[in-house]
Amino acid sequence: MGCDMAIIDLNSDLGESFGPWPMGDDKAMLQIVTSANIACGFHAGDPAGILTVLREAAKRGVTVGAHVGYRDLVGFGRRNMDPSSAELVGDTIYQIGALQGLARAAGTSVRYVKPHGALYNTIADDARQAADVIAGIKAIDPSLVLMALAGAPIVAQARQAGLAVVCEAFADRAYNADGSLVSRRLPGSVIHDPAVVAERMLRMVTEGRVTAIDGTDIALEAQSICIHGDTPAAVAIARTLRETLEAHGVELKSFADAAHV
Numbered sequence: 001m002g003c004d005m006a007i008i009d010l011n012s013d014l015g016e017s018f019g020p021w022p023m024g025d026d027k028a029m030l031q032i033v034t035s036a037n038i039a040c041g042f043h044a045g046d047p048a049g050i051l052t053v054l055r056e057a058a059k060r061g062v063t064v065g066a067h068v069g070y071r072d073l074v075g076f077g078r079r080n081m082d083p084s085s086a087e088l089v090g091d092t093i094y095q096i097g098a099l100q101g102l103a104r105a106a107g108t109s110v111r112y113v114k115p116h117g118a119l120y121n122t123i124a125d126d127a128r129q130a131a132d133v134i135a136g137i138k139a140i141d142p143s144l145v146l147m148a149l150a151g152a153p154i155v156a157q158a159r160q161a162g163l164a165v166v167c168e169a170f171a172d173r174a175y176n177a178d179g180s181l182v183s184r185r186l187p188g189s190v191i192h193d194p195a196v197v198a199e200r201m202l203r204m205v206t207e208g209r210v211t212a213i214d215g216t217d218i219a220l221e222a223q224s225i226c227i228h229g230d231t232p233a234a235v236a237i238a239r240t241l242r243e244t245l246e247a248h249g250v251e252l253k254s255f256a257d258a259a260h261v
Contacts, residue, residue, distance in 0.1 A: 007253050
């Protein structure tokens with residue numbers, strides 16, 4: 001089953017620079033995407049830098065989401081962790097709350113939550129950690145939308161718990177035949193060619209299908225497409241993808257402003 005064939009959301013992970021160490025080109029990406037997953041300080045980002053990105057997002061009318069992750073600055077939130085439920089619920093609330101405060105100061109608001117990195121991949125099918133993240137979101141603001149991996153068990157789990165869910169596909173990541181993402185430790189896990197990315201995502205939007213790394217054709221339902229902001233070709237990929245979709249009559253619009261949820 002495919003997504004809406006006329007409208008799609010583009011999102012990117014932003015606000016991940018730390019002090020004098022830049023990560024990606026947030027300003028350029030905010031001219032292209034319709035939703036921005038903003039780091040909350042646990043896996044990346046610092047308050048001053050996050051506030052700058054939030055102000056730019058507000059100026060451009062880009063929808064803002066909390067990119068919550070494990071407490072893992074050194075590993076950029078990409079190392080598997082097993083926090084207790086109390087820790088994970090508290091960490092989720094803490095990160096969303098911090099971003100809400102900064103967003104308010106920037107003249108915008110947090111509309112959704114997209115977990116980051118290892119946390120995102122873990123809760124896709126780990127019911128206990130998924131329940132903790134869901135509980136944290138509901139505790140601070142049950143109106144927040146959860147952005148989750150298309151086809152993963154967490155989608156049904158979150159909806160059953162009462163959260164609205166938007167499913168996403170990854171433009172620049174390879175898929176396994178079961179719909180999961182290929183581990184970053186493996187070759188070919190990240191796709192760097194803008195033309196290849198644009199072609200595969202156009203097919204996802206129009207046909208609801210992508211080709212897995214082993215050549216298998218898999219169905220993929222998604223209302224949002226993620227372009228990672230920390231890859232060298234991120235801006236070129238995002239620009240080519242947007243131009244390709246628009247050239248084929250697809251409207252780029254945040255899910256928060258469309259009838260996706």
